[in-house]
Structure formats: structure tokens, C-alpha cells
Amino acid sequence: MRRAATAPALEESEFFPPNEPVFAGRRTLIAGAPVPVFGQRDSWPGDCLRRPVNRARAQWKLVFPADPVWNLRAREVAFAMMNTTHPVLREAGIFLQAEEWQLGTVRIVCDGLHVLARWATKEGMPRDLNAWSADDWKMFLDDELDGIEASTVSRYVSSIRRLHQFTAVITGGGLVEDPWPGKTDSEVAEWTPSGIMKTPSVTPATWWPLLRAAWAYIDRFAPQILDRRDERAEAEDRSSRTDRTSSEDNDTRLKEWLADPKNLIPVHQVPFRGQEAGTPIWAAVSLAVTGGRSSHLFNANSAGNRGRPAARREMVLSAVQSGGTVAIHGNRGADALGVKTAPGSYTPRPQEEIDAAIRDWLEDPSHLVPVRLLKDPADGPAEPAWSSLARDIFGPDAVVSVFNGRSGPCHQRREWARQAVAAGRFREEQHGELLRELRMVRAACYIFTAALTMMRDSEIQEIERGALTQHYGSPAVTSRKIKRNPSQSEVRWWIIDPVAKAIAIAERLSWHDTHVFASIASNQRRSGPGIDAARDIDFFIENVNQRRHLTGLEEIPAQVVRPHMFRRTMSIIASQQPDGEIALGIQLKHAARRALANRTTAGYGAIDANWVKEFDNQLELAAAKQLVEALKARRRGEQVAIGPAAPRFHAELDKVIEDIDTSPRFQGQIADERLQVSLLRDTFADLHLGTINHCLWKASTAECQNQLPPEQRGQAPLIGACQPAKCRNSVLTRKHAPYWIAEEDDLMETLKREKLSPPRRELIRARLTEVRTVTDRFKDQGVSI
Incomplete structure (x- = not known):
């Protein structure tokens, strides 16, 4: 049911005067910057607050609804959130945290109120929010937020609840009662946080080629590219030093x-x-x-020059x-x-002289015609860059192109140039190529830094000159932590030497006085610090794939890669290392005074579907490496294992030896350790290494599967239910012997106790008998490993 609005439009606040500075309570105001006042109705720019480098200026302000009533409500809520210790709030009985909400958080609330205001105006809802029923609030969620993720709906619910939280300082009254009493924002949105990180990872197929390509640009290509940039700048500087007059x-x-x-x-x-x-x-x-x-x-020449x-x-x-x-x-x-034309000026030439100069230049086999960027060699010859070609022929200061006209001579000259290109005598246009390569270097430095430091995009783009340092004796980089840190204080991240080199290259590339990541040139459209990281990543991948025939780099599989995905992917890799969660908590800046990690840290490090197979392959490789010595001993004719699966284990080793010795594909090759590891990995793909035995996994003969329901059997070994002495998949080597001997000694010592109950003593004797079947075989058969 829709109702017409009845309350009058209220434009002046009962609590905050129009000239009240909005950010007056902030400790980090920029000196001299204008501070918006409460009476500004359209928006409150955040120019007086330090803006993160990766935020555009248009994103650093609060924008309010056009409707006068909703406009005032949104401004009052925003003011309260930005000034949590304001006397008006204290007098109204609203006591909040001493640290104000950040501008980005308040912007989200304003956006939510903007959506609510638009829906209320469209549906003709009452101005008095307390006249809305529970069905009205449900209708808003169903109508306006249909199809939106539940986590986003939860944010809108939080925005609406600000109208209840600050009702005492909202002109005309806000929400006296919570529309959803007893429920959290997540419950209202029917969203259950799973603890599983939703940020996708970069797949291994993309991750490794991308990092290798980035490092190639940093280590191999960047020095030459930057040298070319510097040489061009010096040449342009010399050219600009001509005796010019006003x-x-x-x-x-x-x-x-x-x-x-x-x-x-x-x-x-x-x-x-x-x-x-x-x-x-x-x-x-x-x-x-x-x-x-x-x-x-x-x-x-112009109206202003007459x-x-x-x-x-x-x-x-x-x-x-x-x-x-x-x-x-x-x-x-x-x-x-007796006046001679000075260098740098253009003198018209006869057509015959121009044609002769062009033909002479094109006939020289050392001269290459500049062309635009080649997308793909299969597309055929590219079109010449006519202005660049004119400069190459008639000098760098040529001001008139002789190729772009519509006359017959111009057509003929273009045809001569195209014939040279078709014959293979061309090069990519130098200036455009240099700008592209400079951007590739910048993107490579960003990608490599983001991937191996686990820093957020905002933190990477805040890196300034001279940021490389030492932290507890190890290389580190200093930057600002933006997220959940209103003071934007400087913190340090540990890095490795290659990352330090990437940051040093980015610092040399940057023209900006303070920041490392900035536009390629100061005269570009976005000439301040900061870059569009997502576009740079796309640009890098696209150009690596397009220019593989020139660079020799491997192809990077197609995938949408964004800055936050690097943080997630490296967390997965690091979490597999010993004490990985502690290291992640420190590097991700999740560490607090009471803990070195939190629930979010575990979510970042959880393996996703993209990396499961990658780590399985690593386990297979580790298992194969441990079998190299067993293979060598088996070649000498030794027995390297015992246990129910030992005959199968020996047979597989013998098969590998025979394959190396007799297979035609290995003739003429040296059977080094790498080749042996490769063959062992393929042969023992289902080998699971263990402390007290190894498992040659085979579902049909696995004793551990008997402990599972029928529908769950045959998927993977159940390590906790393993019976090494009985299972037909069990293999034991000399490396396992100390554990079995130690258990035998322990059981014998336990049996010496006089106070053992008869049932307990019987169980220990049964276990001792089982253990001795293993230790006796170790002693009798002289296993060499």
C-alpha cells in the first residue's frame, strides 16, 4: 500500500547550525584546505582530509539526496558519525567511540540512505519514518535490493539503523524503534558469514607466468628501457635550449x-x-x-596574435x-x-627534391620505416607512422608532413613507404613504443610488489621515495596503512631483495617528487600520484601475450586479475609453510596486541579450489624426491622396504629402473636425479608419505576404508585409521624403524607395571605382538633404508 507524503519539508537542522565545520573535530586536517560546513547541501568534499593515493577526488566526498527532508537526515547522520564526541551528541545521550568513522565508511552510509530516499520518493512513502510498518521495510528490501548479494544488503540495513541510532539528533525525529529488533544486520539480510574468504585467487596457471614476466621486465628489460627514456629526455632538453625569444x-x-x-x-x-x-x-x-x-x-595566425x-x-x-x-x-x-635558415626551421622544397630525398632514404637498407604497434604479426604489415617517417627523413624538427596530402605525389610517397614495410623493413614507432614499455615497467613493478608483499592496493600506492629500510635486521618497505586506521600511520612490511629491486626501479621510473607509483609523465591527464592498478594489470597481461614473438616470454592464460587477488594468492602459498599463520598475521597487518593472527588471517590462507591440485603436485614431487635413494639402493639389488605392500613397492621401483635402462625415449640421456624424480612422481602418484609408514593408496585394499560409511569410501586414505602392520597398502622403510622400535620399548616398559588391570595388560600385549611383527622383519631382512 502506498501513501502520500504529508510532513512539510524541513531544510534547517534543529541541532547543528549551518556554519558548523563538518570535520572540525579531526586531528589530521590539512592546513589551509577548505573545510565544508553543515549548511552545504549538495556534498561535503574531503579536501581537508588526507586522501589515499588510490582514491580519485570524486570518491573522496559525501553526496546527499536531492529531496530536502532526506537531505537533512543524511547530513545529520553523517555529521554525527564524523564528530562522535560533539557536545550535541553528549547532551542527547549518545556516547560513541572517541575515534570517528572514516570518510569512506560514512560515504557507504550516505549511499545507503540515498537508495532509501529514492525508493521512498518513488513509492510516495510518509515523511515520518515511524509511520512505516514492518511490511514497508520488507518491501524496500525486496523491491530495491532484489538480486544484490546478502553481504551488500547487510550494509544497507546498517545504514537504515543509523536513523535509529541517531534519532535524538535528527530534525523531526528519526526511527524511534529498530525496524528489526533482536536481529543482527546479517540476520536481516539472511546472510550467514561462513568464514570462507570470498576473494578469488589467481590460478597457478596464471600466477607463475605472470610473476616470471614481471620479473623479466624488472631484471632484464627495465634498465635498457629507462636508459632510453633518459637519453630521449636529454635530447629533448638539448633541443629545447635553442635561443628562443619572447x-x-x-x-x-x-x-x-x-x-x-x-x-x-x-x-x-x-x-x-x-x-x-x-x-x-x-x-x-x-x-x-x-x-x-x-x-x-x-x-x-590566430585571433589572439593579430x-x-x-x-x-x-x-x-x-x-x-x-x-x-x-x-x-x-x-x-x-x-x-645573406640570411641562412637556422636549424629547427622549415624551408619549403620543390616536389622533385622531396621525392628524391624520400627515395634515397627508402633505398638505404639500414633505414626502417616506423609503424604503429603491431597487434599480431598474423594481421599483416602495420600502417606507417607518417609524421615519424617525415621526421626520420627530413630531420627531427620537420614541421610539415609530406605524406598526408591528397595529391598524386603524396599518394605515391605513401605507396613507396608501404612497399618497404611489406618487404619487412619496419620498426615499431619509437615514441609510442617507449611510452608503452615505460608503462609495462611500472605495471611489472606493481604486480611483483603486490604479489610478494601481500600489501593492499592503497598501501602499495602510498610507497614514497626512500621507503626501503631495515626492520629487525631484514629488508623492509615503509608505507601507510589506510584500512581501519584513521591516522594513516606508517608501518613496515618485510620484503625480499627482488622486491626491493622492483621498488627501486619504480622509484627511478617515477617523475613525482614524493610517490613511487605515479603517471608515466607529469603532463598526462592524471598527473598526480597513484595509478589505475586494475587497468595496468590488464595492460601488462595483454601486451606480454601480444609481444611474445619479440620478448620470448611465455603466454599468460586469460584471467581477470585484480590487486586484492595477489594478497589472497600469496597468503595461500605462505600458509603452507611452518608457522605460516603467524607470519601471515604480521605481514597482512592482522596482528594485534593479544594475538599474532585472527579469523580473517585463517580465511586468507585457506586453500581454494584453484590451488588444491598445485599443492597435491608439490606433495607428489616431495614424495618422489624421497624415493630417489630407494631407487639407487634397489638398483644395487637391495631390499628397501618391508610390509604388506613391499612386493608391489619393489615391483614399481624395478619397473622404473627398466624404463630408464631400456626405453628408447631415454637413450642418449643421462639419468640424473631430475629425470629419476620425474619418473618416480609419475609411477608413485598415489604414494602418501607418513611418519610410521608410507601408503601406496589403493581403495580396494585399504583397511582404513572399513571405518567409513559405504558412500564415503574410496576417495582418500583415512590416516587416523591406518593399520600399518595389516593394510595391504602399507610400506615401511628403515626411516620408519626408530618409531617402531621406540614403541616396542615403551610397551615392554609398560607391561612391567604391576598395577595394570588385566584387560589393559591384554590390550598392550596384543599391540606388542603386532609391533614385533614389524620390528622383527626390520631386524631379519636388513632393510637398507
Whole structure:
């Protein structure tokens, strides 16, 4: 049922004056930055608060609903959250944490209220929130949030509950009663946090080639690329140091040139190209005045450049009236004055001379035609970069392209260039290539740092120059922790030397005064610190795959890779190491004063489906490596194992030996340890290593499966129910002997006790008999391992 709004629109707050600074209670305000006041209705920019580098300015502000009532409510809630110790809140009986919510958190609440306001306006809901029924709130969740993940719905529920939490400081009253009493936000959203990390990992098939490609750019390609960048910058700097003059200087030079009686003004002897006889040859005068640097001193090229050239013409015409001229036939004025065109200026050439220069350049086999980026060699020859080609032929300061016209000569010149490209004489356009390679280096440094430090995107992009340091004697990097840290304090992350090299390369690449990760050049559209990491990752993967024929790098399988996925993936790998959870808690910055890790840490380190097989392969490899010595002993004819599965174990080892000795595919190869490990891994793929025995897993003969329900049998060995002395899958080697001998000694000592109950004594004797069947075989058969 829909009801029309009845309450009047309230635009002024009963609790907070319009001129009240919004962030006045913050301890970290930027000096001199404008602080928004409560009366600003559209938005509150966060320019006075330190903005994380990876946040765009448009994301660093609070935006409020257009509806006046909802606008005021949202502003009052936001103000309360940003000023938790404000006297008005204390007087209203609202006592909150001393540390205010971060701007990003308050923005989420405002977004939730924005959605609620839009729905309420559309449905004509009452202005008085207390007139809403439970069905109305349910209708909002069903209508507006249908299809949204339950975890997101939980955030909207939390935003609505702020109207109840701050009802005492909301003009006209907020929500007097909680719409969902006795339920948590998650329960209302029907969301049960599982503790399982939802962040996907980078698959092993993508992870390893991606890291290898990133390291190749850092270690092999980056030094040459950065050297090229520096050489180009030096060349451009030298080119920019030409003797340039301002407009005022040119005016002064013109006056001085006209005042010198030795200087004669060239004029047309006869009418020439629309100019009357006696008219100054303006280009010649310009070259004479500027020393050959410019022929355009008197040209009115734009609306803003008409007054000064006209005034200069008047000065010359006045001088002409006073005499001091020289009559010139045609356009040879500069030659008559003895003026040479200075380097860096362009002089028109006859078409025949241009064609001859192009043909001579193209006929030289050492000259390569610059082309645009090749997407794929299979697509055929790329189109020449015409402007670059003109500069290559006529010099770096050529200002007119001779290829882009529609005339017959231009068509012919383009055809000559395309023929050279088709013949294989081309190179990728240098400037575009350099910018692309610089971006590839930046992306490689980011990827490698993110993957091996487990830092968040915000933390990586906060790395500043000079951040490499030592922490408890180990290499570390200093940055700012942004998440759940309003003070954005500096902390340290341990790193390895290759990561330190990646950060050093990124620091050399960056033009920014403080930050390591910034745009490639200061004149780009986004010229501040920070990068679009997701786009850089996509760019890196795409270009590695497109240019494999040039770089020799392996292909990176297609997968959407985002910054937070590196943190998750490396956590999975690190969690498999001894004390991995403690290390993760410290590196992920989950460590607290009372614990070195928390539930979130375990979620990050939990193996997902992408990595299960990868670690299974690692277990197979570890098992195979342990069997190399057994293979060598078996080749000497020794018995290397006992137990019910020993004959099968020996037979498989003999098969590997025979394969190495007789198989044609191994002829001419040295059977080194790597080859042996590879064969053993394939042969003993189902071998499970153990402390007291090994399991040659075979479901049909496994004793442990008898302990399971029929529907659960045959999937994997049940280690806790293993019976090493009885199971037909059990293999024991000399490495297992100390454990069995120790148990035998322990059982014998226990039987010496006089106070053992008869049932207990009987069980121990039965176990001792079972153990001795193993130890006696160790002693009798002389196992060599």
C-alpha cells in the first residue's frame, strides 16, 4: 500500500547550525584546505582530509539526496558519525567511540540512505519514518535490493539503523524503534558469514607466468628501457635550449634592425603572387630580424596574435617610406640579404627534391620505416607512422608532413613507404613504443610488489621515495596503512631483495617528487600520484601475450586479475609453510596486541579450489624426491622396504629402473636425479608419505576404508585409521624403524607395571605382538633404508 507524503519539508537542522565545520573535530586536517560546513547541501568534499593515493577526488566526498527532508537526515547522520564526541551528541545521550568513522565508511552510509530516499520518493512513502510498518521495510528490501548479494544488503540495513541510532539528533525525529529488533544486520539480510574468504585467487596457471614476466621486465628489460627514456629526455632538453625569444624581445630586435642604416628592407621589384611591387618581402625581413630562426614574425595566425604582427608591419612600412630598401625579384629576399635558415626551421622544397630525398632514404637498407604497434604479426604489415617517417627523413624538427596530402605525389610517397614495410623493413614507432614499455615497467613493478608483499592496493600506492629500510635486521618497505586506521600511520612490511629491486626501479621510473607509483609523465591527464592498478594489470597481461614473438616470454592464460587477488594468492602459498599463520598475521597487518593472527588471517590462507591440485603436485614431487635413494639402493639389488605392500613397492621401483635402462625415449640421456624424480612422481602418484609408514593408496585394499560409511569410501586414505602392520597398502622403510622400535620399548616398559588391570595388560600385549611383527622383519631382512 502506498501513501502520500504529508510532513512539510524541513531544510534547517534543529541541532547543528549551518556554519558548523563538518570535520572540525579531526586531528589530521590539512592546513589551509577548505573545510565544508553543515549548511552545504549538495556534498561535503574531503579536501581537508588526507586522501589515499588510490582514491580519485570524486570518491573522496559525501553526496546527499536531492529531496530536502532526506537531505537533512543524511547530513545529520553523517555529521554525527564524523564528530562522535560533539557536545550535541553528549547532551542527547549518545556516547560513541572517541575515534570517528572514516570518510569512506560514512560515504557507504550516505549511499545507503540515498537508495532509501529514492525508493521512498518513488513509492510516495510518509515523511515520518515511524509511520512505516514492518511490511514497508520488507518491501524496500525486496523491491530495491532484489538480486544484490546478502553481504551488500547487510550494509544497507546498517545504514537504515543509523536513523535509529541517531534519532535524538535528527530534525523531526528519526526511527524511534529498530525496524528489526533482536536481529543482527546479517540476520536481516539472511546472510550467514561462513568464514570462507570470498576473494578469488589467481590460478597457478596464471600466477607463475605472470610473476616470471614481471620479473623479466624488472631484471632484464627495465634498465635498457629507462636508459632510453633518459637519453630521449636529454635530447629533448638539448633541443629545447635553442635561443628562443619572447614577443617583446622580437619587437626590440625589429626596432634595432630597422634603426641600423646598414640594413636594407627587401621589397618586391615587380608584382609577385598577389603582392604589389614595392611591398616588403615579409618572410625575408622576419628571417633577417630573427637571425634565420623564424619566417613568421609578421604572420597573424590566430585571433589572439593579430595586434602585434600588425604593429610590426606598420613599423616596417613606415621605414619603407623613409627609404632604405632593396628591390628583389621573386622570393629570393633572404638570399639577397645573406640570411641562412637556422636549424629547427622549415624551408619549403620543390616536389622533385622531396621525392628524391624520400627515395634515397627508402633505398638505404639500414633505414626502417616506423609503424604503429603491431597487434599480431598474423594481421599483416602495420600502417606507417607518417609524421615519424617525415621526421626520420627530413630531420627531427620537420614541421610539415609530406605524406598526408591528397595529391598524386603524396599518394605515391605513401605507396613507396608501404612497399618497404611489406618487404619487412619496419620498426615499431619509437615514441609510442617507449611510452608503452615505460608503462609495462611500472605495471611489472606493481604486480611483483603486490604479489610478494601481500600489501593492499592503497598501501602499495602510498610507497614514497626512500621507503626501503631495515626492520629487525631484514629488508623492509615503509608505507601507510589506510584500512581501519584513521591516522594513516606508517608501518613496515618485510620484503625480499627482488622486491626491493622492483621498488627501486619504480622509484627511478617515477617523475613525482614524493610517490613511487605515479603517471608515466607529469603532463598526462592524471598527473598526480597513484595509478589505475586494475587497468595496468590488464595492460601488462595483454601486451606480454601480444609481444611474445619479440620478448620470448611465455603466454599468460586469460584471467581477470585484480590487486586484492595477489594478497589472497600469496597468503595461500605462505600458509603452507611452518608457522605460516603467524607470519601471515604480521605481514597482512592482522596482528594485534593479544594475538599474532585472527579469523580473517585463517580465511586468507585457506586453500581454494584453484590451488588444491598445485599443492597435491608439490606433495607428489616431495614424495618422489624421497624415493630417489630407494631407487639407487634397489638398483644395487637391495631390499628397501618391508610390509604388506613391499612386493608391489619393489615391483614399481624395478619397473622404473627398466624404463630408464631400456626405453628408447631415454637413450642418449643421462639419468640424473631430475629425470629419476620425474619418473618416480609419475609411477608413485598415489604414494602418501607418513611418519610410521608410507601408503601406496589403493581403495580396494585399504583397511582404513572399513571405518567409513559405504558412500564415503574410496576417495582418500583415512590416516587416523591406518593399520600399518595389516593394510595391504602399507610400506615401511628403515626411516620408519626408530618409531617402531621406540614403541616396542615403551610397551615392554609398560607391561612391567604391576598395577595394570588385566584387560589393559591384554590390550598392550596384543599391540606388542603386532609391533614385533614389524620390528622383527626390520631386524631379519636388513632393510637398507
